[in-house]
Amino acid sequence: MVYHNIANLEVGMLTKYLNAQFPQLNVSHTDITHPKGDQIYEIYATLLKSILNLPDRAFNEIPLELACPLFDPDTHGNTVPKFLLLFHLNNCLQDITNKELAVSPQDFFCPCPDRTRAILSSLVVFHRFLGGIRPHMDYITELQKKRLVDFEEMQARVMRAESENIPAQIDAEKQKLDELTEAYQEIENESKDLCVNIEVEKQKCTALEAEKEERLTKLKTLKASVESLQIKLETLKEDLVSSPEKILADVNRARAQREDVSNSLTHLRNAGYETECRLKSFATGQHRIKLLETECVQLRERVSALQPKSVKRDELSRQQRALKQTLEDLEVGLKDRKQRIARENDGVQRDRSRHQRLVADYEERIIDVQNELGSLQERGEKADHELQDLNREYHRIVCEINKVKESHTNRMNQITNLTKKSEEKFLSETQKWNDFLQEKDAAFQGYLGALTVVSDENVSVEPTAMDTD
The missing domain is CATH 1.20.120 (Four Helix Bundle (Hemerythrin (Met), subunit A))
Known part of the structure; x- marks a missing residue:
């Protein structure tokens, strides 16, 4: 089955894979064919935390008081984590599906079975892909760490070499070699004689x-x-x-x-x-x-x-x-x-x-x-090449870190802007709701006043009727 050019997996395959990878979810066939908001939120959150390698408290224990001064746990306690999950899940799906599939709040509050199946299929396929490529990523990460350690050791060796004055030792060895060469020439001349x-x-x-x-x-x-x-x-x-x-x-x-x-x-x-x-x-x-x-x-x-x-x-x-x-x-x-x-x-x-x-x-x-001199020269050249490689790797890592920092800063700014917009929208909706309540309260007070008048009139009318009888 295809949903907007997205290949969907079978429901049985989805439930089998999710229960095998995340047994704590206990996903059933009905959870996918007839999804509910809370259950589907847990599935999305667990899958996304596993894909992005996030901690368990990523969407539950966020210090929103620092970013939102008007944070109210009673009001925002359930809404903001879902909003954060929606934001990260939407970015992840757009990257996975090349912007062919996006997530909306309706997928959390009123989920559609077809869209839920398409979203879960994309996430499961990408999760399986990460499971296959993660050892290589871990190997590359470990290799980068090892190269960083080697680079630090190389810097330490260079510092030690500078402190031990290796060029002076090489000059001394060259002087000894010259002396040995002269002695060899003398012995050779004596041998000829x-x-x-x-x-x-x-x-x-x-x-x-x-x-x-x-x-x-x-x-x-x-x-x-x-x-x-x-x-x-x-x-x-x-x-x-x-x-x-x-x-x-x-x-x-x-x-x-x-x-x-x-x-x-x-x-x-x-x-x-x-x-x-x-x-x-x-x-x-x-x-x-x-x-x-x-x-x-x-x-x-x-x-x-x-x-x-x-x-x-x-x-x-x-x-x-x-x-x-x-x-x-x-x-x-x-x-x-x-x-x-x-x-x-x-x-x-x-x-x-x-x-x-x-x-x-x-x-x-x-x-x-x-x-020995040749080996020392080769070691020096090899150390220079390694140092150059490590310098290039270091600059590359610094550039990547700067890019990651910049992207993270941009995402945080976007989250802050969206939070402010949501807060403003929430305040406006709250104001509208308060105005509506005030109007209803005024109408209720009017109804109470009218009822009071009617009751008074009924009370005054009843004795008159009795007298007439």
């Missing part, structure tokens, strides 16, 4: 290895020369008696060979001296080279002291063993020097690894500080 020194040491080690190989080759050559001399001494010993001239020639050759050996030893000594000059940083190596030089000199002296005629076979064997022992000692010394060089190289590698670890540690610290 260490790398260069390590390469130089590697080149020195390679040169020492080559020199070692060269000296081993020369020692092998010297050993072969000693063995050849030993063979020649054996030959000289056999030919000592047979041919003196040949012996003298052999002695001369031996002297020449001795001079060659002496020259070789001198060359070895010079090479050892050069090696000593190149290895000044290795004190133990220098000492060992000096020992080797001394042993080479002793070996040269021993070789020069060999006389083919005076040296016996046992002495030559002893010298041979001594030379072999000397060669073995030289090999052991070279191995020791090689091990020392390897240990020193390992120490350099350890120092390099330690410096690399320090550099990596400083790099990680710098990255951590940079990340």
Whole structure:
């Protein structure tokens, strides 16, 4: 059923919904099909208070004495609450139905079933709509309250940040970062120098290895020369008696060979001296080279002291063993020097690894500080965006509050004007009623006077009639 483009609900559906939502009303089928003023007033008031979220005393306990100095509880006690309900209900229905349905005083005092059903259908449909959308409205309200609390917390954080002087702390952190960067640059430069020194040491080690190989080759050559001399001494010993001239020639050759050996030893000594000059940083190596030089000199002296005629076979064997022992000692010394060089190289590698670890540690610290500064900047930007959003939300809420205040003020002014008009109308009607009562009282007094005259005349007439009889 449609009433003025308003879709009406079934009466059974209306009663079922109203009793389910508001059991205290106890609405029956007759209350809608044959409405009465008091019952329909309670239904309208309950529905409107639920829709507008008004307290129970909204239309019963209003301090009208403040707005109406001539307020009379006996006269206005029942009329003004209905008038206020009529005003708010009319505004609500016009908003709901897009001004297609309005409420008049007749709907309270002499309600029509069709209009009552249309009004209740509109209110029930809107109430059901509010029941579905209210959780979202509550969520939005709660979210606005939460944002307001967050805004207050943000303001408190901003105040705390201003009091704690965060920019000064950031400047201090930047200064620390600059210091760490400078330290990292210094360590990096030192690491580069260490790398260069390590390469130089590697080149020195390679040169020492080559020199070692060269000296081993020369020692092998010297050993072969000693063995050849030993063979020649054996030959000289056999030919000592047979041919003196040949012996003298052999002695001369031996002297020449001795001079060659002496020259070789001198060359070895010079090479050892050069090696000593190149290895000044290795004190133990220098000492060992000096020992080797001394042993080479002793070996040269021993070789020069060999006389083919005076040296016996046992002495030559002893010298041979001594030379072999000397060669073995030289090999052991070279191995020791090689091990020392390897240990020193390992120490350099350890120092390099330690410096690399320090550099990596400083790099990680710098990255951590940079990340922390980045996070602080992001937090600051996020706080600025949140503050801007909260400021916009705050201004929007202030504008809405001002609009609500303005609309409420306009409604209160309208209510005041309507109350004044109603009061003036009531006073005029009261005056008319008083005038009417005065007129009726005057007429009644006239009737009483006429009755009195008639009674007096009747009393005077009755004795006369009796006398006549």
